[in-house]
Amino acid sequence: MEISAVLLTLFIILVAAKIGGEIAEYFKQPAVLGELIAGVVVGVGALGLVKESDFINILAQIGAIILLFEAGVTSEYESFMKVKLWAFTVACVGVVLPFIFGYFVSHYYGLGVIESIFVGATLTATSVGITVRVFQDLGRIKSKEAQIVIGAAVVDDVIGLIILAVIIGIITSGSVSVINILRITGMAAFFLGGALIVGNVAAPTLLKFVHQMRVRGVLFVFAFAFCLIMAVASQAVGLAPIVGAFAAGLILSRTEHKEHVERQIKPVADIFVPIFFIMMGAAVNVSYFNPFNPANHSMLVFAALLFAVAVAGKLISGWAVFARVNKLMIGVGMMPRGEVGLIFAAYGLSHKIISQPLYVAILVMVILTTFVTPPILKAIIQRCPPNS
């Protein structure tokens, strides 16, 4: 790709993101909703100004990594640790219910057992980016509710890994390998536990050493490099890179350099994060939503059913917290689906487990959960005083 084309695409993305965000805020909506819609407008489906390319897609993924890193740095480690049990229960309920609901809806709709299991699995994993941005846009990223949702999304990711392994096992060998499941769970737990324990011991010492270096920007660059290597490590054990980035941020949030890193990462996030949300919007193919195309009808009906159970399953998960928090806020925060569901669906499509219309229905469900969450979450947050 030519440098000019890249620079022009970045220009369009950034301007569209900020105009979209501004319009959204004018209508008292979170900026991220405006960015998503701006993405649809400039994307392939509509104006076609922003085309997907490897370069922009990688930048978008780095945007998601920086978003979660920033969320981690902004968090309070201690308050995050306090809610970790609730995060776990929310994650479990939020995986089990959508899975069961999805299975029965699909089965009732006439799909086979394997197909129905597969559809259920695509509903399980929360895509936390949207929720993080809404909490950020409204200045509530440090609230208990936000911390529980992020924690639950991390656990979610681990469970998602296990489910995928189980399903692949069932499909390829017809059986479930307990050893394989234990291995995956062990590796993920080892990474998360290890990262937090080693990180908490090593990070302050390493930062003290880095702090003695004098070259420009060294502290911030090392903090950012730490985020990158944690993202790589988490990908290496099979988790999403954003899990590692969040853990890196969380570890740094305990050091004395928290505020410095927080201040420096902000402009970097301002540039990178919109790329993620614009590209998320740009990937939406608006023609699927055309109700005048009869070919879409049965797909849209099934997508609507999936959407209903996807929302219901996650909403209920908020009530898995027995502490004094806003349960509805947590449930809504868990609603967005994203990459993990799409990865499942793409796997199913390429292995001929699910059909093309079924794949599109899952895609539509993901898009709907993404777009409805910001306005609903904002309405709930605003009815709830900050220190509840």
Add this chain to the structure above:
Amino acid sequence: MEISAVLLTLFIILVAAKIGGEIAEYFKQPAVLGELIAGVVVGVGALGLVKESDFINILAQIGAIILLFEAGVTSEYESFMKVKLWAFTVACVGVVLPFIFGYFVSHYYGLGVIESIFVGATLTATSVGITVRVFQDLGRIKSKEAQIVIGAAVVDDVIGLIILAVIIGIITSGSVSVINILRITGMAAFFLGGALIVGNVAAPTLLKFVHQMRVRGVLFVFAFAFCLIMAVASQAVGLAPIVGAFAAGLILSRTEHKEHVERQIKPVADIFVPIFFIMMGAAVNVSYFNPFNPANHSMLVFAALLFAVAVAGKLISGWAVFARVNKLMIGVGMMPRGEVGLIFAAYGLSHKIISQPLYVAILVMVILTTFVTPPILKAIIQRCPPNS
């Protein structure tokens, strides 16, 4: 390219850059020299940790764009305009002398007329990135000398364009098209003049409008987007993208938001700029410098000759300023050669105007000017009090 591989490469680049920079500063050298050498070490020629890829190369180019944007924002518009006449004379002398010297050295060495003209042309254009970084590393980016060198490099780029057009004309049609030269000069002058005039009128109004927007980071993101679009525009008229980026920075330096943009661009530059210098180092093939390989001897001798006249021609250009400035500092600041010379050389090689060993000799000359400038420039700057 896989996301993990990209993140790992970025990690290695950032850590290597900061360690290299730190070691350089320990030995009282500018950080940029350390980054270049760190690039050689981790690059393909040595450890092979950092491989070139489209993605990283584009990020490196964006790094150069951000470097010049930052230099522009940090500049004082009025003091830059005061030295513009001197920048022009330095550029002219600094183009003419290396061209003549290069021509005669090549001709004396037995090359044909066309070949000798070509070699002369590869010596003309200054690569300003290195010099900007040294002035930045030493806190002298606002000095008259720095402003003259940057201005001369901009003019340089325009002259480089014209020379390339002339040479291509001579080679393809055997004659020089005056109309073509006027067209190119006109477009470049139109862009630079137009950008500064329109920019100075439009930017404050636009920024006042943007300032009323409330969404997070909007002012900085629009400033950055302005840099991107100016880089695209300057590329469109045939100039280097960094010329447009510098002009964008210069325009913003006149607005009331100068300090805000300066503060916000810094962490972004901290991440991107090292990629440029590490990749510059990583592109160095150390095997060319092996004196024990007889195949290198004649090439290295010619490279040494080219290096000598390349340095001499630019050094003298410093004395084209009749004001009270440090002429040696300007001359040394003009020494580094880079992309433009390499683009010329690559064109010559692919059109069979110059031979492969000649191409390598030009490459070695570029590398030498790049690596010797930082220590020499630093020594001169430190002997010269800040307000001379």
